[in-house]
Amino acid sequence: MTGRFITFEGIDGAGKSTHIERVAQHLRERGGSLVQTREPGGTTLAESLRTLFLHQDMDGLTEALLVFAARRDHVQRVIAPALALGQTVLCDRFTDASFAYQGGGRGMDWQVLQTLAGWVQQGREPDLTFWFDVDPQVAAQRRAQAREADRLEQLDLDFFTRVRAAYARRAEEAPMRFVRIDAGDSIDGVGRQVLQALEDRGW
Numbered sequence: 001m002t003g004r005f006i007t008f009e010g011i012d013g014a015g016k017s018t019h020i021e022r023v024a025q026h027l028r029e030r031g032g033s034l035v036q037t038r039e040p041g042g043t044t045l046a047e048s049l050r051t052l053f054l055h056q057d058m059d060g061l062t063e064a065l066l067v068f069a070a071r072r073d074h075v076q077r078v079i080a081p082a083l084a085l086g087q088t089v090l091c092d093r094f095t096d097a098s099f100a101y102q103g104g105g106r107g108m109d110w111q112v113l114q115t116l117a118g119w120v121q122q123g124r125e126p127d128l129t130f131w132f133d134v135d136p137q138v139a140a141q142r143r144a145q146a147r148e149a150d151r152l153e154q155l156d157l158d159f160f161t162r163v164r165a166a167y168a169r170r171a172e173e174a175p176m177r178f179v180r181i182d183a184g185d186s187i188d189g190v191g192r193q194v195l196q197a198l199e200d201r202g203w
C-alpha cells in the first residue's frame with residue numbers, strides 16, 4: 001500500500017503554516033504515521049540549496065534548476081521512501097510552487113517546467129493539494145506584520161498577482177487534486193474548510 005502525499009501551496013502570507021500543523025494533528029489522532037517536510041528543502045542537500053535560493057540573486061531559469069535539483073534529492077531520499085512504507089507525507093510547497101513562482105512570477109516557459117517535473121517526479125503527483133488562495137494585498141499586509149522578508153517576499157504586488165494566477169491555472173489543469181481554500185477567511189474559518197476537505201475524503 002502506498003501512502004498519501006498531501007501538499008500545501010499559496011502565495012507568501014496566505015497563512016498555510018498554522019494549518020499544516022492542524023492537518024498533522026488531525027491525521028495523527030486517526031493513527032496515521034506522518035512525515036512533515038518542506039520545499040525547497042527536506043534533506044541536507046536541499047536545505048543548502050534553499051539557503052542559496054532564498055538569499056542570492058539569480059534569474060528564473062537558475063531558480064527553476066535549483067528548486068528542481070533540491071526536489072530531486074527530496075523525492076528520492078524522503079518522499080518516495082515514506083510513501084512506499086505507507087506513510088502520509090505532508091509537504092509545505094512542491095512542484096506547483098515552481099509553476100507559480102518561476103512560471104507565473106518569473107515568466108519561465110510552462111513546458112520547460114513540465115519537462116523538469118517529469119524528470120524529477122517520475123509520474124508521482126500529490127494525492128491532494130491545498131491551495132490557500134488569498135488576495136495579494138491581504139497577503140502583503142500579513143507579511144508586513146509577521147516577519148522580516150526574505151528575497152522573494154520583498155517582490156511587489158504584480159509579482160504575487162502573477163503567482164496567484166499561475167496557481168489558478170494549475171488548479172484548473174488538475175481539478176481533482178486541488179482544493180481551493182479561501183484563505184482570506186478567519187483562522188478558524190480556514191481551519192474548518194481544510195478539515196472539511198479531509199473529511200470529504202474519509203481521511
Ligand code: TYD
Binds near residue numbers: 040
Ligand atoms: P516558504 O517555505 O513558504 O517560505 P517561508 O518559510 O518564509 O514561509 O517558501 C520559500 C519561498 O520559496 C517562497 O517565497 C516560495 C519560493 N519557492 C519557489 O519560488 N519555487 C519553488 O519551487 C518552491 C518550492 C518555493
